[in-house]
Every structure is written in C-alpha cells, then in structure tokens.
Amino acid sequence: xxxxLLDVNELTMRFGGLLAVNAVNLKVRNRQIVSIIGPNGxxxxxxFNCLSGFYIPTDGSVLFNGDQLAGLKDFQISRKGLxxxxxxxxxxxxxxxxxxxxxxxHRHLNxxxxxxxxxxxSYRRLEQEAMDRAIYWLEEVDLLQHANREAGYLAYGxxxxxxxxxxxxxxxxxxxxxxxxxxxxxxxxxxxDQLIIRLRDEHEISVLLIEHDMGLVMGISDHIYVIxxxxxxxxxxxxxxxxxxxxxxxxLGES
Amino acid sequence: xxxASLYLLQQIINGLTIGSTYALIAIGYTMVYGIIGMINFAHxxxxxxxxxxxxxxxxxxxxxxxxxxxxxxxxxxxxxxLIASTYGWTVERVAYRPLRGSNRLIxxxxxxxxxxxxxxxxxxxxxxxxxxxxxLISGSVLELGSLDTFEVTLSWMQLLxxxxxxxxxxxxxxxxxxxxxxxxxRACAEDLxxxxxxxxxxxxxxxxxxxxxxxLAAIAGLLLGLYYGVIxxxxxxxxxxxAFTAAVLGGIGSIPGAMLxxxxxxxxxxxxxxxxxxxxxxxxxxxxxxxxxxxxxxGILGKPEVEKV
Numbered sequence: 001x002x003x004x005l006l007d008v009n010e011l012t013m014r015f016g017g018l019l020a021v022n023a024v025n026l027k028v029r030n031r032q033i034v035s036i037i038g039p040n041g042x043x044x045x046x047x048f049n050c051l052s053g054f055y056i057p058t059d060g061s062v063l064f065n066g067d068q069l070a071g072l073k074d075f076q077i078s079r080k081g082l083x084x085x086x087x088x089x090x091x092x093x094x095x096x097x098x099x100x101x102x103x104x105x106h107r108h109l110n111x112x113x114x115x116x117x118x119x120x121x122s123y124r125r126l127e128q129e130a131m132d133r134a135i136y137w138l139e140e141v142d143l144l145q146h147a148n149r150e151a152g153y154l155a156y157g158x159x160x161x162x163x164x165x166x167x168x169x170x171x172x173x174x175x176x177x178x179x180x181x182x183x184x185x186x187x188x189x190x191x192x193d194q195l196i197i198r199l200r201d202e203h204e205i206s207v208l209l210i211e212h213d214m215g216l217v218m219g220i221s222d223h224i225y226v227i228x229x230x231x232x233x234x235x236x237x238x239x240x241x242x243x244x245x246x247x248x249x250x251x252l253g254e255s
Numbered sequence: 256x257x258x259a260s261l262y263l264l265q266q267i268i269n270g271l272t273i274g275s276t277y278a279l280i281a282i283g284y285t286m287v288y289g290i291i292g293m294i295n296f297a298h299x300x301x302x303x304x305x306x307x308x309x310x311x312x313x314x315x316x317x318x319x320x321x322x323x324x325x326x327x328x329x330x331x332x333x334x335x336x337l338i339a340s341t342y343g344w345t346v347e348r349v350a351y352r353p354l355r356g357s358n359r360l361i362x363x364x365x366x367x368x369x370x371x372x373x374x375x376x377x378x379x380x381x382x383x384x385x386x387x388x389x390x391l392i393s394g395s396v397l398e399l400g401s402l403d404t405f406e407v408t409l410s411w412m413q414l415l416x417x418x419x420x421x422x423x424x425x426x427x428x429x430x431x432x433x434x435x436x437x438x439x440x441r442a443c444a445e446d447l448x449x450x451x452x453x454x455x456x457x458x459x460x461x462x463x464x465x466x467x468x469x470x471l472a473a474i475a476g477l478l479l480g481l482y483y484g485v486i487x488x489x490x491x492x493x494x495x496x497x498a499f500t501a502a503v504l505g506g507i508g509s510i511p512g513a514m515l516x517x518x519x520x521x522x523x524x525x526x527x528x529x530x531x532x533x534x535x536x537x538x539x540x541x542x543x544x545x546x547x548x549x550x551x552x553x554g555i556l557g558k559p560e561v562e563k564v
Binding site: 079 | 435438439441442445446448449450451452453454455456457
C-alpha cells in the first residue's frame with residue numbers, strides 16, 4: 001500500500017441545529033483517485049470546504065501528510081499542497097490565461113520588493129521557472145495557443161481545464177475537484193477523464209473528486225466514498241459500491 | 256486670442272492642476288474599494304498627515320540651510336510618503352482588519368471614527384490653526400498671453416504638480432499591469448477568496464494597497480500644501496470627499512477611472528468658480544456626484560458588477 005496522504009477522521013460540521021457532515025472518515029493515499037458521491041445536498045461540498053479551510057469543522061481531525069490542518073488559514077492549507085476547484089468556474093476572468101497561471105505561482109516567486117524592483121538574477125530565474133511551469137501546464141491541457149486571451153472569453157470547457165492547470169501550477173500533492181465534469185459535453189468529459197488519470201499516473205499526485213457523472217467516477221476511481229444526508233453510507237472500490245444495496249437504495253429509492 | 260478664451264484656458268490649467276491631486280488621492284479610495292469593497296473614509300486624513308509631515312520636513316531642512324531646494328523637496332516627499340504609508344498600514348491593521356468579514360457598515364463606522372481620531376490627534380499635536388509656508392516655487396514657465404487685466408500663465412508649481420502626477424500615475428500603471436505584486440492585486444480585486452486559496456496571503460496584498468494609496472495621498476499632500484501654502488488639520492475632510500467623488504465619477508474600483516474622474520472634477524470645479532460665484536464650486540462638484548450616482552452608478556469607466564452565482 002502506498003503512503004497515506006490525507007486522513008480524515010470523524011469529520012463533523014454543524015450549522016446551528018443542522019448536522020451537515022456527520023462523522024465522515026476519508027483516506028486518500030499517494031497516487032490515488034478517490035471520489036465522493038452522494039445525492040444532492042449530501043454534504044459533499046461541505047466536506048471540501050472543511051478540508052480547504054473555508055469552514056472550521058465542528059469536530060474531527062484532518063491530517064495531511066501527518067500534519068493537522070484544522071485551524072490553518074485557507075492560504076496556508078494550499079501552501080501545504082492541497083488545492084481545490086469549485087463547482088462553478090472561478091477564474092480571474094479579466095486577466096489573461098497566462099496571468100492566471102502566474103498568479104497561482106505567486107508564492108513561489110521571490111517576495112523581496114527590492115529583488116523585484118531591480119530584477120536580480122534569482123528573481124529572473126524564479127520568474128522564468130514560473131513561466132516555464134505555466135507553459136508546461138497550458139500545453140498539458142491544450143490551451144497554450146490561448147495564452148494571451150482573457151480567461152473570461154474562453155469556452156466553458158476550456159475554462160474548466162484552465163482551472164485544473166492553474167491548480168497544478170501550484171505544485172500540489174492533492175487536488176480537490178468539485179464536480180469538474182458539470183456542464184461538459186461527452187467529448188470534453190472524456191478529455192477530463194484522461195487528464196485526471198494522467199495527473200495520477202504521470203504527475204504522481206492524488207485527486208479527490210466530487211462528481212455526479214457516474215461513468216466518469218466508476219471509470220477512474222481507485223476508491224469511492226458514498227455520503228447521504230451528511231452521513232457515510234458506504235465505501236469501497238467502484239464495483240463494491242455499485243453492488244452495495246444501501247447505495248442503490250439511496251440513489252434509486254426503496255423498491 | 257480673445258479675452259474670453261484666454262480666461263477659459265487659464266481656468267482649465269488651474270482645474271487640471273487641482274484635478275491631478277484629486278486623482279492622486281482618489282487612487283487610494285478606488286484600490287481599497289476594488290479589493291475589499293469598503294470606503295476608507297480615513298484616507299483624507301492620511302493626505303492631511305502627508306501634508307503636515309512634508310511641511311515639517313521642509314521647514315526643518317530650510318532652517319538648517321545649505322540644502323538645494325529640489326533636494327529639500329525630494330527628501331520631504333520621501334519622508335512624507337514613508338510616514339503616511341505607515342499610518343495607512345496601521346489604520347488598516349488596527350481599525351479594519353479585525354472587522355474584516357463583518358457587516359460593511361461596521362467597517363465604515365470604524366473608518367469614520369478613525370478619520371475623526373486622526374483629525375483631532377493632529378490638531379492636538381500640531382495645533383488646530385492654519386500653518387503657512389512661504390511660497391517656495393514661484394514664477395511661471397510659460398506666458399500664454401496677457402491682457403491689461405490679467406496674464407495667462409502656467410506656473411512652475413503647476414508644472415511640477417503635472418509632472419509629478421504623470422510620473423506617479425505611469426509608475427503605478429506599470430506596477431499594476433506588469434509586476435508580480437500588481438498581478439496579485441488584480442487577482443484580489445477579482446476574487447479575493449480564490450486568490451487566498453491559491454496560496455497567496457491576501458492580507459499582505461490588502462496592506463500593500465493601503466500603503467500604496469497612502470503614499471500617493473502623501474504626494475498629493477506635499478503638492479497641494481505647496482500650491483496653497485496653507486494647511487490645517489481639517490483639510491483632509493474636504494479633500495477626501497472630493498477625491499471620493501472623483502473615484503465614484505470615474506468608476507470606483509477602476510484605477511484609470513480615478514485618474515480621469517479627478518481631472519474631470521478639477522476642471523469642472525475650476526470652470527464653475529470662473530463663471531459663477533466661486534462658492535458654488537462645491538455645490539457643482541457634489542451635484543455631479545449625485546447625478547452620476549443616479550444615472551450611471553458604475554461611473555464613467557466602471558463596469559457593472561456581475562452578480563456572483
């Protein structure tokens with residue numbers, strides 16, 4: 001078994017009287033694609049919000065590479081190597097594609113003001129590295145020819161790919177994708193599918209996925225967690241989950 | 256040229272001069288609004304502090320003698336920018352950051368409180384009466400025409416204001432569009448939460464915008480102080496309101512908008528004062544604000560805010 005990357009124990013999130021997430025356990029290992037599925041309103045995105053520092057969980061622990069994430073600010077969590085996307089596209093739409101890529105690498109660049117003013121050799125080298133990385137990832141998602149266009153003018157499918165590329169340029173270890181296939185056509189979904197697999201196999205990162213497209217989830221996941229009404233229902237390999245009677249009941253109702 | 260057109264020309268020159276300084280102050284309002292969506296009502300006071308610091312430095316250096324005037328002004332400018340920036344940074348840290356995420360109205364009240372505090376603090380420390388400085392830069396660069404009753408001139412002081420403003424605005428534009436920090440500022444203005452999630456410490460970027468805004472206000476403080484020759488602890492209020500008007504006029508959140516808005520407001524005021532009783536210039540300036548808010552709330556260069564889904 002490969003090394004444990006993300007270890008979530010008994011994660012609980014309560015909003016007043018509403019129990020949105022109830023004692024969820026989640027494990028993601030290195031080089032694994034793990035999916036969270038469940039009906040609408042099951043609390044999947046709330047789990048993401050807890051992991052990425054948007055919410056402070058009411059209870060439970062989140063260990064990432066052995067470090068406790070609870071209490072860290074969102075920017076600190078992303079610096080540790082855990083980045084996420086949202087259900088809706090959140091690009092800097094008035095900035096160009098390449099600028100979107102460079103902003104994401106802000107923290108890798110030299111923060112010294114004087115280095116920036118006088119363009120010292122180390123500053124130039126870091127800038128160059130950031131640019132190389134940006135170009136590399138734009139090529140990976142086939143957007144290099146659009147590098148100088150405003151991100152807001154890209155087609156929807158391209159915007160989604162740019163989001164993933166932007167996340168990747170921060171050199172994460174774990175990528176959280178919230179419904180990446182929403183609104184994509186079958187061809188684009190297929191491309192996304194290939195991209196996520198490449199992220200695992202070639203770039204050796206892990207992906208935690210929320211997705212409703214069952215074809216995509218079943219096709220690429222190493223492990224699947226099913227949540228219903230905030231509570232863990234089942235988990236296992238795609239085949240195990242598909243045959244689990246509780247899961248079938250939750251999705252199709254009692255028969 | 257006829258008397259009427261010469262008179263008009265002179266008023267436009269005067270208006271562009273005042274307008275440039277409004278634009279410098281307006282940048283501070285617009286950048287802060289663009290990123291955290293709040294109006295920093297203490298910004299006028301930062302301008303006032305910049306004015307005071309530059310007066311103190313200039314008087315001090317001149318009293319010591321043996322310095323060339325350009326050097327004195329340059330040192331005064333640097334010190335004023337530095338100290339005003341420190342104030343800008345501290346105000347954000349003390350009065351706004353703890354309130355981030357709370358209701359906008361609360362931050363606004365905190366800003367007004369900060370403004371009153373700074374006014375009274377300077378009034379206590381420096382006295383509340385007018386402080387005057389003998390004109391340091393006199394004479395005119397250009398005589399554009401003269402008639403028996405008056406001369407149309409562009410003075411050295413006006414030219415200085417134009418040049419300094421132009422250089423500052425150009426540097427700022429380059430900084431925002433080309434530099435790494437500028438890129439981060441634009442990212443914050445578009446989506447603060449997402450910028451945070453990409454691992455950028457947005458609090459530092461917010462501090463940076465306060466520091467830049469304050470430094471620009473201090474430049475305006477030095478220039479207007481020299482131009483008018485008289486300052487008091489309460490000049491920040493009116494200057495702040497005018498600059499705010501300029502920022503709204505140009506489209507709040509937009510940096511080119513603040514520049515344009517400042518110039519338009521300055522010229523409008525000068526022309527009002529030229530052809531109507533000069534007391535009406537504030538009426539017209541704020542009338543312009545009301546009109547803009549009624550008919551084009553996004554300002555001249557502002558884009559309508561897209562509702563985030």
